[in-house]
Amino acid sequence: MATPDRVSYWNKTRSLMFVMLALWVFFGYVVHMFVGALDNIVILGFPFGYYMAAQGSLIAFVIMLFWFARKQNAIDEEHGVAEE
Amino acid sequence: MANTTAGGSDFTANLGRVYGIYTGGFIAFIILMAILSGLGVPNRVIGYLFVAFTITIYAVIGILSRTMQVGEYYVAGRRVPAIYNGMATGADWMSGASFVGMAGTLYVLGYDGLAFVLGWTGGYVLVAILVAPYLRKFGAYTVPDFLSARYGGNLARFIGVVVLFSCSFTYVVAQIYATGIISARFLGLDFNVAVYVGLAGILVCSMLGGMRAVTWTQVAQYIVLIIAYLIPAIWMSTVKTGIPIPQLMQGMALENITALETAQGIAVHHVTPFVHGGYNALNYFLLILCLMVGTASLPHVLMRYFTTPSVREARVSVAWSLLFIFLLYFTAPAYAAFAKWTMLDLVASGLTPDNIAEKASWMMRWAAADNTLVQICGKAALDAASIAAACAEQGVTNIGFANINLNADMIVLATPEMAGMPYVISGLVAAGGLAAALSTADGLLLAIANALSHDIYYKMLDQHAPTARRLVVSRILLVVVAICAAYVASTKPGDILAMVSWAFSLAAAGLFPALVLGVWWKRANSTGAVLGMIAGFGLCLYYLLGTRYGAVSFVETWGWLSTATAEQMTKFAELKAAFAAAAPEAQEAAWTALDKHAQTIASWWGVKNLSAAAFGLPVGFVVMYVASRLTKEPSLELQEFIEEIRVPRGKTVMEEKTA
Numbered sequence: 118m119a120t121p122d123r124v125s126y127w128n129k130t131r132s133l134m135f136v137m138l139a140l141w142v143f144f145g146y147v148v149h150m151f152v153g154a155l156d157n158i159v160i161l162g163f164p165f166g167y168y169m170a171a172q173g174s175l176i177a178f179v180i181m182l183f184w185f186a187r188k189q190n191a192i193d194e195e196h197g198v199a200e201e
Numbered sequence: 202m203a204n205t206t207a208g209g210s211d212f213t214a215n216l217g218r219v220y221g222i223y224t225g226g227f228i229a230f231i232i233l234m235a236i237l238s239g240l241g242v243p244n245r246v247i248g249y250l251f252v253a254f255t256i257t258i259y260a261v262i263g264i265l266s267r268t269m270q271v272g273e274y275y276v277a278g279r280r281v282p283a284i285y286n287g288m289a290t291g292a293d294w295m296s297g298a299s300f301v302g303m304a305g306t307l308y309v310l311g312y313d314g315l316a317f318v319l320g321w322t323g324g325y326v327l328v329a330i331l332v333a334p335y336l337r338k339f340g341a342y343t344v345p346d347f348l349s350a351r352y353g354g355n356l357a358r359f360i361g362v363v364v365l366f367s368c369s370f371t372y373v374v375a376q377i378y379a380t381g382i383i384s385a386r387f388l389g390l391d392f393n394v395a396v397y398v399g400l401a402g403i404l405v406c407s408m409l410g411g412m413r414a415v416t417w418t419q420v421a422q423y424i425v426l427i428i429a430y431l432i433p434a435i436w437m438s439t440v441k442t443g444i445p446i447p448q449l450m451q452g453m454a455l456e457n458i459t460a461l462e463t464a465q466g467i468a469v470h471h472v473t474p475f476v477h478g479g480y481n482a483l484n485y486f487l488l489i490l491c492l493m494v495g496t497a498s499l500p501h502v503l504m505r506y507f508t509t510p511s512v513r514e515a516r517v518s519v520a521w522s523l524l525f526i527f528l529l530y531f532t533a534p535a536y537a538a539f540a541k542w543t544m545l546d547l548v549a550s551g552l553t554p555d556n557i558a559e560k561a562s563w564m565m566r567w568a569a570a571d572n573t574l575v576q577i578c579g580k581a582a583l584d585a586a587s588i589a590a591a592c593a594e595q596g597v598t599n600i601g602f603a604n605i606n607l608n609a610d611m612i613v614l615a616t617p618e619m620a621g622m623p624y625v626i627s628g629l630v631a632a633g634g635l636a637a638a639l640s641t642a643d644g645l646l647l648a649i650a651n652a653l654s655h656d657i658y659y660k661m662l663d664q665h666a667p668t669a670r671r672l673v674v675s676r677i678l679l680v681v682v683a684i685c686a687a688y689v690a691s692t693k694p695g696d697i698l699a700m701v702s703w704a705f706s707l708a709a710a711g712l713f714p715a716l717v718l719g720v721w722w723k724r725a726n727s728t729g730a731v732l733g734m735i736a737g738f739g740l741c742l743y744y745l746l747g748t749r750y751g752a753v754s755f756v757e758t759w760g761w762l763s764t765a766t767a768e769q770m771t772k773f774a775e776l777k778a779a780f781a782a783a784a785p786e787a788q789e790a791a792w793t794a795l796d797k798h799a800q801t802i803a804s805w806w807g808v809k810n811l812s813a814a815a816f817g818l819p820v821g822f823v824v825m826y827v828a829s830r831l832t833k834e835p836s837l838e839l840q841e842f843i844e845e846i847r848v849p850r851g852k853t854v855m856e857e858k859t860a
Contacts, residue, residue: 127847131721137330145323145493146486152312152474162452167472170315171534172448175322179527182329182520189334190513198848200511 126196133192137185144174144181216285223258224424230254231428235625244624248387251628252635255425259418259639260405266417267409271668274411274675275342275651277508281416286514287521289419290505292426294321294526296372297379297638298701300426303530304616305609307537311471313480314537318530320489320705322523324496329519332497333506335720337515338846340853341507343648344500344712345656350855351719352730353839355661360734362652364711365500367742368704369645370686375701376642377403377690380635386570386614387631393691399639400687407643408676411651415643416508422636427528429633433613434532437539437620451535454542461545465602471541479809487812494818495705498712501641501648512849540616545602552600554589557582563618567611576606646686650679702811703745710817711738714825722829723843729829737821744805744813752799753777764807773798 148155152166160168193199212219238247272278281289299321307314341347345361380399385392406418438447441454458471475482496502505522509515547561557577558565564575564582572581577600580591588600597604607615614634617626654675659666666674694700714733718725747755756763756773765773776795783791808815835843845854 123844123848130847134330137326141323141326145319145326145489149319149486149489150482156472156474160452161449162454162456164455164472166474167312167315167455168452170312170319171451172531174319175527175531178322178326179520179524181326182523183517185329186513186516186520189516193513193849198850200513200849 122196123198126192126198129192129196130189133185133188137181140177140181144177148174213280213282216282220285220420220424223421224428227425227428231625231629234628235623238623238625244627245389247624247628248631251632252384252388255632255636256402256639258421259402262418262421263406263408263410263414266414268411268413269669269672271671273413274672275507275655276504277411277413277416279508280510281508283509283514283518284521285420286416286505286509286518287523287525288423289416290502290518290522291525291529292419292423292636292640293505293644294502294522294641295426295529295637296641296701297376297383297634299529300430300637301379301383301613301634302610303533303613304536304540305607305612307534308541308607308612309609310477310480311469312474313477313485315534316480316485316488317492318533320492321496322527322530323489324493325519325523325526327493327497328502328506329516331717332720333503333519334512334515334849335846336503336716337506337509338512338849338853340855342655343651344503344716345652346660346855347719348715348730349656349660350842351839352715352725352727353835354727357715357727357730357734358656358660360731360738361712361715362656364707364734364738365652366649368499368707368711369501369649370682371700372704373642373645373649373682373686374689374694376638376645377687378693379638380642381690383614383631383634383638387628392693396687396691399635399642400683402635402639403642403646404680404683406639407647408679411672411675412504412508412647415647418643419640422640423525425636426633426640427525429629429636430529430532430536433616433620433622433626433630434536434539436622436626437543437616438535440620441539441542447535447539448531451538454535454538457542458538458545461542461549462602465545465548467602471538481807483807484809484812487808487815491706491709491812491814491818494709494713494814495707498708498716499704500652500708500712501644504648504651505644536613536616540612540619543616543620544605544607548600548602548605553598554585554592554600557588557600558585561619563615564605566618567615574608574611578604579606642686646679646683649682650675653678653682703813706741706745706812706814706817707738709814710741710821713818714821718822718825718829720843720846723840724829724834725825726829726832726835728832729825729827732828733821733825736824737817739817740820741813741817744816745810748803748810748813749800752796752803755803756799759803759805762805763802764804765802769798769802773802 148169149166152170155166155169156164158165190199234247234250268274303317306317336347339347339350341350344365345358348361349355349358377396377399380402381392381396384390384395384398388395390398407415434447435445438450439445442450444450455472462470469476475485506515506518509518550560552560565584568575568582572583575582577588578591578595578597580587582588592598592600592604614630617630654671658674659671711734714737715730719730760770776798780788780791780795805816842854845851
């Protein structure tokens with residue numbers, strides 16, 4: 118059933134997946150590689166590098182997932198493959 | 202609730218009210234306990250009431266949710282709303298170790314402990330984008346079910362069951378162990394009795410109602426555990442800073458910790474990265490990776506998303522799960538920081554062997570319960586006299602922070618006493634720890650029993666088994682597995698906590714490539730999956746067992762890949778020569794010394810065995826890719842099947858015979 122619409126649906130789904138994956142790599146790893154430099158910034162007593170690992174990345178993950186659920190649902194509806 | 206089999210929608214419509222009343226009732230119960238405690242009811246009784254009250258509620262939910270329908274038993278009828286499934290997943294996910302041990306690990310490891318916080322949350326991103334919605338659309342009852350359908354045959358299914366069993370069984374043993382420890386400490390039961398009491402608590406929730414009962418008890422357990430976790434943290438924050446938001450005031454705690462550490466001449470600061478417990482940057486990031494990927498492969502977590510009414514709800518449900526998990530995990534670092542601040546303050550107030558009994562009598566109570574929990578000057582802190590003796594031996598007059606050695610697993614349970622909170626809070630924390638351990642144990646037991654009954658018995662042995670018999674077999678297996686796990690827990694296996702962390706690496710290396718490529722790469726075929734799973738899982742297992750139980754021969758074989766210094770290698774050679782030369786009666790001691798040293802240097806490129814999937818995972822992917830490329834592509838039918846699971850609309854691909 119590889120109709121053109123299905124192909125375009127899957128392409129969009131895949132792009133969204135890669136965007137999420139890139140954000141995941143950024144918040145899961147890349148920011149924490151700069152922990153030394155970020156720790157020089159201190160906000161409310163938090164060294165910023167420490168803050169990112171203790172709270173910042175976690176908040177990012179939660180927001181990302183709610184955003185993803187909405188975005189993917191919009192793609193589903195646009196292509197008429199959402200559940201009734 | 203017995204009528205929900207017919208009119209389930211009534212129950213789901215009223216969920217908000219039911220759990221609202223339940224939460225209010227639980228808070229009223231805490232207040233009642235506080236009043237009773239104020240009236241002079243002994244602590245032991247308060248502890249009993251807390252445990253008895255919560256377990257009774259779980260049992261009532263478990264019994265009311267009993268069912269004889271296959272769909273209800275395996276996937277709760279697929280009508281658990283996203284937000285409740287999120288809460289249930291939160292409880293399923295956060296084990297006794299997370300609740301009891303996480304803040305303690307952060308207390309000891311400081312910044313480096315945050316690898317656990319990151320790893321155990323970020324994994325849900327992978328669950329949502331790569332795996333869960335597609336498995337939901339497929340409509341499986343178990344994870345091996347999917348492997349079998351996608352990779353055509355029982356071989357893939359069987360390997361899936363083996364991986365599932367090896368990562369879930371040790372995990373469930375650890376949960377039962379945790380329930381035993383908590384019941385023993387707070388109820389004063391003998392540990393061996395306490396283990397079986399915990400077992401009864403687990404069985405009553407899961408045996409009669411399967412997934413349906415487990416789901417609704419897990420929601421109740423989540424509410425208990427999150428309240429129990431937040432209250433002490435809020436309490437400490439209020440006492441120390443006047444503001445009841447521990448997560449925010451953690452910044453102030455960190456500043457004070459750093460200042461106190463500097464004043465006391467502690468060189469390794471709490472907030473300094475990559476310096477604690479052998480976590481260099483490489484191990485820190487590899488551990489995050491293994492925990493994240495492991496999260497996205499653990500069957501007891503994935504199967505929670507089989508219970509949502511739709512694919513859309515499954516996605517939203519992952520987001521809710523992470524939100525509920527996040528509530529605890531972003532409190533844990535604050536919890537640890539406030540506990541450490543409290544301890545540093547205590548030490549800074551001038552702690553000596555003479556005044557310790559007066560200033561911190563809780564240490565002696567914990568040391569008396571188990572003499573490995575609190576050590577001062579290298580010896581168990583049993584009483585003032587023994588502390589004085591131990592410190593005199595080391596020439597210590599003022600007890601410094603470095604002289605006090607607290608076991609990571611007791612920090613959360615002891616914090617209420619440490620910070621001078623009333624006993625009610627201790628009872629609450631015990632009930633929370635118990636809820637965390639019981640809920641995870643239920644999920645794991647169900648995952649194991651379902652794999653054995655559905656995949657092995659029904660799909661592989663007797664495809665014509667009638668429904669009633671399948672459910673009976675499933676329940677019997679559940680009890681048998683539970684009793685085996687309780688028996689293993691009662692022997693107090695020493696490595697149990699290490700083994701829990703292994704579960705993540707084993708699941709990651711064994712299942713992740715097959716699950717992800719199964720959805721995202723049509724060309725992946727049966728040969729590739731089978732070889733990939735065997736290679737990834739096998740390598741991971743080899744590294745775990747080799748570095749832990751066969752360290753000496755591991756060093757002999759792989760010494761050239763180790764990051765050990767020349768000095769360490771020389772010491773290894775010396776110890777080995779000493780062992781060879783030792784007289785028969787001294788051989789055992791010589792071997793122990795050799796093995797102990799070998800364990801510290803047995804590695805490939807210095808990677809800790811906690812992160813064994815660092816090798817198994819890429820190898821699993823590569824083997825699966827190459828083997829799939831070299832063999833025939835999957836049939837057109839199978840490619841249609843993959844097309845089908847990629848779109849949400851339409852019925853589940855697999856329709857189970859339910860009658």
